[in-house]
Amino acid sequence: MISILEENMFLKLTLAGAALLASVALPATAVNAQTIGFSQIGSESGWRAAETTLTRQQAKDRGIDLKFADAQQKQENQIKALRSFIAQGVDAILLAPVVATGWDQVLEEAKEAEIPVILLDRTVDAPDSLYMTAVTSDLVHEGRVAGEWLAAEVAGKDCKIVELQGTTGSSPAIDRKNGFEQGIADHSNLSIIRSQTGDFTRTKGKEVMESFLKAENGGKDICALYAHNDDMAVGAIQAIKEAGLKPGSDILVVSIDAVPDIFLAMAAGEANATVELTPNMAGPAFDVLEAFAKDGTLPPKWIQTESRLYTAADDPMAVYELKKSLGY
Amino acid sequence: MNPRYLPLLATIAIFILAYALCYSQYPNMLSTRVVGNLLTDNAYLGIAAIGMTFVILTGGIDLSIGSVIAFTGVFIAVLLANTSMHPLSVFALALLISTCFGALMGGIIHTLEMPPFIVTLAGMFLARGMAFVLSTESIPITHDFYDTLQDVFFRVPGKGRLTLIGIIMIVTVIVGVVLAHRTRFGSYVYALGGGLPAAKLMGVPVARTTVCVYALSGFMAGLSGIVFSMYTSAGYSLAAVGVELDAIAAVVIGGTLLTGGSGFMIGTLIGVLIMGLIQTYIIFDGTLSSWWTKIVIGGLLFTFILLQRGLVWVTSRARI
Numbered sequence: 152m153i154s155i156l157e158e159n160m161f162l163k164l165t166l167a168g169a170a171l172l173a174s175v176a177l178p179a180t181a182v183n184a185q186t187i188g189f190s191q192i193g194s195e196s197g198w199r200a201a202e203t204t205l206t207r208q209q210a211k212d213r214g215i216d217l218k219f220a221d222a223q224q225k226q227e228n229q230i231k232a233l234r235s236f237i238a239q240g241v242d243a244i245l246l247a248p249v250v251a252t253g254w255d256q257v258l259e260e261a262k263e264a265e266i267p268v269i270l271l272d273r274t275v276d277a278p279d280s281l282y283m284t285a286v287t288s289d290l291v292h293e294g295r296v297a298g299e300w301l302a303a304e305v306a307g308k309d310c311k312i313v314e315l316q317g318t319t320g321s322s323p324a325i326d327r328k329n330g331f332e333q334g335i336a337d338h339s340n341l342s343i344i345r346s347q348t349g350d351f352t353r354t355k356g357k358e359v360m361e362s363f364l365k366a367e368n369g370g371k372d373i374c375a376l377y378a379h380n381d382d383m384a385v386g387a388i389q390a391i392k393e394a395g396l397k398p399g400s401d402i403l404v405v406s407i408d409a410v411p412d413i414f415l416a417m418a419a420g421e422a423n424a425t426v427e428l429t430p431n432m433a434g435p436a437f438d439v440l441e442a443f444a445k446d447g448t449l450p451p452k453w454i455q456t457e458s459r460l461y462t463a464a465d466d467p468m469a470v471y472e473l474k475k476s477l478g479y
Numbered sequence: 480m481n482p483r484y485l486p487l488l489a490t491i492a493i494f495i496l497a498y499a500l501c502y503s504q505y506p507n508m509l510s511t512r513v514v515g516n517l518l519t520d521n522a523y524l525g526i527a528a529i530g531m532t533f534v535i536l537t538g539g540i541d542l543s544i545g546s547v548i549a550f551t552g553v554f555i556a557v558l559l560a561n562t563s564m565h566p567l568s569v570f571a572l573a574l575l576i577s578t579c580f581g582a583l584m585g586g587i588i589h590t591l592e593m594p595p596f597i598v599t600l601a602g603m604f605l606a607r608g609m610a611f612v613l614s615t616e617s618i619p620i621t622h623d624f625y626d627t628l629q630d631v632f633f634r635v636p637g638k639g640r641l642t643l644i645g646i647i648m649i650v651t652v653i654v655g656v657v658l659a660h661r662t663r664f665g666s667y668v669y670a671l672g673g674g675l676p677a678a679k680l681m682g683v684p685v686a687r688t689t690v691c692v693y694a695l696s697g698f699m700a701g702l703s704g705i706v707f708s709m710y711t712s713a714g715y716s717l718a719a720v721g722v723e724l725d726a727i728a729a730v731v732i733g734g735t736l737l738t739g740g741s742g743f744m745i746g747t748l749i750g751v752l753i754m755g756l757i758q759t760y761i762i763f764d765g766t767l768s769s770w771w772t773k774i775v776i777g778g779l780l781f782t783f784i785l786l787q788r789g790l791v792w793v794t795s796r797a798r799i
Contacts (some may be wrong), residue, residue, distance in 0.1 A: 218766075220762045227523075227707075228758075231516070239505070239763055250715060253619065253713040256712065
């Protein structure tokens, strides 16, 4: 009996938008103090660590009481975390799912408890009525931004491009390739002459670039390099330097992700542009939840994050310092 | 009082104390919802741990169960996706395979007089490898029968749910208790754990018991795999990594002697619940790193090993 009363009370408090836990810990400025659970996959990459840091920062700035659960790469831990969030009566749940399958049941429980769930960075194989929205980047768009930048940069001159693809068959590799091709499609002066996988890694990126350089007259025929991620670009830059060419001027370098190291290269004039895969997935999610709490506005089922283009004009050293502090 | 009961009592005391602590901080922890979650979320671990308790009672160990869980899940998912077989017959087939797999390991352990550690380690790699050969991707299970099974739950006052898989775990524990304490097989298991020469003198059929105990563990791992596939509606070759170690930890925290011969099924259940409780607390808190779960469990394990040593020492002195 006690437990039922407790739970009802808790629900009422949360519905009133002033959960006891939150209100104690928060500054008086926070109007709609919310408790939000965040089930993160883990911290397997620098990008994910940055996503976690940014989510925490965003929550703090908005006066949200964030319950963070690291799933250590295990789906069972994520399901457990979601169930505990529901039992706790949080106001909303953010979920970065480790795999796409097997979420229907727990999402139904959340729906039944009227707790909105927002997917971050990846989507799930479940009916979209089971979650409020998914905040993800558009991989094709990222590639297109990179392609359009290059087309504008060479401005009508002939340009032969070499491409370092991501892991064969992976969706980022397929989509970023398609996007880039769309971006340069209207410019007949641009052509991709070689394209090969560098497995998203630095070492493989360097190796493949070395073979490109050998095959293309020591690199003299290559005008630009497009890499599906920054790590491969950093490896390739090394290879270009070893071949006696200047990356960034002899061969233009454009890549995707915007990890700190590419900004170092950019500051040194060795890379030209990168398209950001933003780790700030939680920001748009919190915006949506605020709007929903205010007047019940329901967001579209998919929210595309911004794919910002960074070039040498964006003070790369300052961006580098900023990114470093996020835990990349 | 029989000192054999001491570890079990310690386990129960720790569980009650821990729950009280959690409750004092988060009153919601005592809701039927959390209790229901504890049973549902730890069902696969509980079932596997019961099998593991039998193995450890004989003084053995079974490292293969995590892999067998993953293999069973992938096996079920592949069969359901590619054939028109009914899930129930797939379950039967999966249980048959996992039981035979366990029996085979038991047979090798007995006939070749190999340490169970090595044989089941080989079994662990073999089963995980087989799961990967079947599929490296996570395969969703979309069969209607699964939806029906997942919809089987009883609503408890306070919005809690007693799910089918939670019920399966409870039934497994009850069967485990009966098997351990009310059957000849159970007494053979305890006798075997008490020492091989003594067991032989008592007329325990050592070969049969060893094979049976690993077959039972295989069966439980298979059942756990079925439950896991219902839990996640998918079969994934990377699932349940390290579950064998969680199961061993639950057994030891549950008061079973790692050297065999002494322990209780109920203790194992409480061991599993303690581990689930720690996880729930950390999620409720929401600021602690989830790795604290491992640290606390590590601490508890040390405590119990010390407790067991202490007990052995006390009882041996009492005998003198």
